[in-house]
Amino acid sequence: xxxxxxxxxxxxxxxxxxxxxxxxxxxxxxxxxxxxxxxxxxxxxxxxxxxxxxxxxxxxxxxxxxxxxxxxxxxxxxxxxxxxxxxxxxxxxxxxxxxxxxxxxxxxxxxxxxxxxxxxxxxxxxxxxxxxxxxxxxxxxxxxxxxxxxxxxxxxxxxxxxxxxxxxxxxxxxxxxxxxxxxxxxxxxxxxxxxxxxxxxxxxxxxxxxxxxxxxxxxxxxxxxxxxxxxxxxxxxxxxxxxxxxxxxxxxxxxxxxxxxxxxxxxxx
Numbered sequence: 001x002x003x004x005x006x007x008x009x010x011x012x013x014x015x016x017x018x019x020x021x022x023x024x025x026x027x028x029x030x031x032x033x034x035x036x037x038x039x040x041x042x043x044x045x046x047x048x049x050x051x052x053x054x055x056x057x058x059x060x061x062x063x064x065x066x067x068x069x070x071x072x073x074x075x076x077x078x079x080x081x082x083x084x085x086x087x088x089x090x091x092x093x094x095x096x097x098x099x100x101x102x103x104x105x106x107x108x109x110x111x112x113x114x115x116x117x118x119x120x121x122x123x124x125x126x127x128x129x130x131x132x133x134x135x136x137x138x139x140x141x142x143x144x145x146x147x148x149x150x151x152x153x154x155x156x157x158x159x160x161x162x163x164x165x166x167x168x169x170x171x172x173x174x175x176x177x178x179x180x181x182x183x184x185x186x187x188x189x190x191x192x193x194x195x196x197x198x199x200x201x202x203x204x205x206x207x208x209x210x211x212x213x214x215x216x217x218x219x220x221x222x223x224x225x226x227x228x229x230x231x232x233x234x235x236x237x238x239x240x241x242x243x244x245x246x247x248x249x250x251x252x253x254x255x256x257x258x259x260x261x262x263x264x265x266x267x268x269x
Contacts, residue, residue: 001022001023001024001037002022002023002024003022004023015058015062016058016061016062016184017042017153017168017184017186018039018040018041018042018062018151018168018170019038019039019040019058019062020038020039020042020043021036021037021038021056021058022036022037022038023035023036023037024036024037026048035048035049035050036048036049036053036054036056036067037049038056038065038082040062040081040173041151041154042151042153042154043154044154047081047082049067049082052069052070052071052076053067053068053069053070053076053085054067054068054069054070055067055068055095055098057098057100057109059100059102059107059109059128060102060107060128060171060178060179061170061171061179061181061184062081062170062171063079063143063171063176063177063178063179064077064078064079064107064128065077065078065081065082066098066109066126067098068095068098068111069087072094073089073090073094073095074087074088074089074090075087075088075090075095075111075126077126079176080173080174080176081173083173088126090111090113090124094113094114094115094116095111095112095113096112096113096114096121097111097112098110098111098112099111099112104180104182106129107127107128107129107178108125108126108127108128108129109125109126109128110123110124110125110126111123111124111126128178129178141177141178142177142178142180143171143175143177143178143179143180144177147171147172147175147177148169148170148171148172149169149170149171149172150167150168150169150170150187151167151168151169151170152165152166152167153165153166153167153168155197159191160191160192160194160197161197162193162197162198162247162248163190163191163192163193163197163246163247164188164189164190164191164247165188165189165190165191166186166187166188167186167187167189168184168185168186168187169184169187193242193247196209196239197247198239198240198242198249199240200238200239200240201237201238201239201240203217203219203238204237204238205238210235210236210238211236211237211238211239212238213237213238221234221237224258224259224260224261225259225260225261226260226261226264226265226266227260227264228264228266230264230265230266231264231265232261232263232264232265233261233263233264233265234261236262236263237261237262237263239262239263241262
């Protein structure tokens, strides 16, 4: 997949918290083809759209996907995340540019079209909100609370990360409605804090769920003991020590040269 650096990289590639869009090349059996790859669940799964759909834009917090068809004079749009597509003919015009006009209560897209035979440019307005326009493609009613579902930010191990479980209200794919929220706010809950949620200490790197010593460095792990006579958990040496009150690593490094291990397994009588 291609990640093109630009000032609009967030809007172009990550239009919503759960949506990611990239152009890329698909290789199969010695052949390759260009496609648009899009995820509607934060990268957990991906869809590869057909080559005849180009320059995709996403509106309505993911409820509307709009693009140009490679066949001249056609636009394509979907209300259900690309499961079903609809087309509109624009005559002999070639679409050269797409601009979104999205605001609360207004959901519209403009296209700049060029007609080769007459050397003429045209401006088309596609309105997906219940307001009169040149071409009305009304989405329907405003979304109600039952039209949404909870989407949790997915993590490698679980839905909890650094003591927070974050979720958003996302419109159900099967529902056609206008999501007129000006912003999508997260719902944040506290959850257990795990060592795996944080970067490894210097000289260590993450491998197979553990922070292991980097063989390329000259750093040598010192043998340490436990204050209470327990067993040192040396396999955890690469993980940072956590603040006892907050789900964040300790900022102080005063114990780095200590003779005692960071993590120990205690024994009870």
